[in-house]
Amino acid sequence: MLQQFIEPTRYDFVESLMLERTGFLDSFSVEGQPSGGTDGDKNGIILVQNNQIFITPPLSGGKPARISAVHPVVLKINWKTVTEPTEVTSADYITWEICEKPQYQITVSPDKLKVHFTLYRAEKYAWNLVNCPASFEAAVRAEPNRALLLSTLTIEQILSSLDNRSILRNLNIPALYAELNNPTYLPVCIAEGRAPLPGKESRIQLSLPEHTLTGNGMLREGRTAESADSLDYLRFPGAPFAREGEVFARKLPPEEGIPGFDVEGGVLSPPPPQDIYFAAGEHAQLLPNGDIAALRTGRPRICGDSSCVITCDFPAVCLITREMAATASEIMFAGDIVVPADIEGPMRIEALGNVYVYGNVRQSTITATGSIYISGQVTGCSLYTGLAGVEQHRLHRFSSLLLTEVAGLREAARLLAKNVESRQQSVKYGLVVMLLLEDKYSHIECLISDLKTALLCMDGSSQPASEQLKQMLEVFAHPGQFTEFITDSVLNSFSRLLRNLCEDIELLQEEYAVINIARSHDSILNPGGELILRDADAETV
Secondary structure, three states: OEEOOOOOEEEOOOOOOOOOOOOOHHHOOEOOOOOOHHHHHHOOEEEEEOOEEEEEOOOOOOOOEEEEEOOOEEEEEOOEEOOOOEEEOOOOOEEEEEOOOOOEEEEEOOOOOEEEEEEOOOEEEEEEEOOEEEEOEEEEOEEEEEEEEEEEOOHHHHHHHOOOHHHHHOOOHHHHHHHHHOOOOOOEEEEEOEOOEOOEOOEEEEOOOOHHHHOOOHHHHOOOOOOOOHHHHHOOOOOOOEOOOOEEEEEEOOEOOEOEEOOOOOEEOOOOOOOOEEEEOOOEEEOOOOEEEEOOOEOOEEEEOOOOEEEEEOOOEEEOOHHHHHHOOEEEEOOEEEEOOOEOOOEEEEEOOOEEEOOOEEOEEEEEOOOEEEOOEEEOOEEEOHHHHHHHOHHHHHHHHHHHHHHHHHHHHHHHHHHHHHOOOOOOHHHHHHHHHHOOOOOHHHHHHHHHHHHHHEEOOOOHHHHHHHHHHHHHHOHHHOOOOOOHHHHHHHHHHHHHHHHHHHOOOEOOOEEEEOEEEOOEEEOOOEEEEOOOOOOOO
């Protein structure tokens, strides 16, 4: 928003004189630009002297003089502005004026929260035309007359140009004075509104019972973890755990923000706070006052996504025996995993929930969409929780990669089939897909094999969609046997099943994901939330 408050300087002086080639003009040097030939001395002549423009007409056989102007001079001939060299005679009516840059500029920011004042020059001088010797072509120039100061910019002039009362009411007069007295020639804020204060969005706040702070006592006593009840292992100190009937969280309502105002006096409303939809599982209940209570004893899992939908349930628990911990190379489970022993590694543990290890962990990778709790030291390991756990989970990684490749396969099959049909030939779509899978997209076979293996290793998941995906993987692992069956619609269904698997795992990213360990050495720790090192001498990578 730009406002100019200085009118251009005008000089409505007109001089069009008929002069003889002898006499007045003879007293000035003549540096005309002849038009060519021997008739150059017959051309018209222009002379600029003492802020006056003198013109003589051409003699017989000559050409009229040509005149132009150099900024900030604006020439008008017969009330029309001259923008290029123009022929002129003594019969023409000529005026000139100065159109100079304003002394200052006032701008309002796009959000209307600030007004800036920029000073270009405080003094205003008169302008004189630069004398020009008599010539056939003349470019009229002007320069300020530093000896003739017309005015100096004042606060009153600036205030009189501001017609908005709200800006005047909030005007920072000292800032204006400071800029006029000690110019910086930089934008200076002279008025400011108040931005609205945003409110608070609805959220879930954990209010864990007091017994969760002490946990099951296994860390405090420093003994080997042994318990007859697998649920007792979930009572790691500080980890969420609730007994039946206990309140473990609360849904806080959204809070409205505080309105602001702009420099023009308008009210600026704060953005409306966003509410969340809370979906309680079979074993959780949202009470009328916002409290969330457990309907069974266990570990509450609170997950959220970008659509502001929060879910809560109590996941299944997989208790790993000491024999499995000593011999297994990988463990995957669609819930919480508990290992009541040391892990010497190398081992890979992947959980769609939390991982609890009562002991030390060496040379292993643990991935959890929730949190990781380890009672002992972590050495040479990689730990991922929350969002990092989602991205590192093999089901999510393989399905994401395969989804991208299937999209490319589908587009390539469409183009190839179209190319064949353009030659007036027919081809089976399934055969086209088989040929692509054997050539350009042969690497898909490895991705399908990896995803099949990961699905087979994933315990605790028996959803119908998972079975459909396994069947579809079998089809594309042996495309030659299903050329009659494979169509573009089948590829689209395959993509949809892969996308659903990715989204299902992403929805299991927990709101309060932490890594809680005693010590760490030469390890990669990538928590989706808080990192807790219980011993001060821990070393991490």
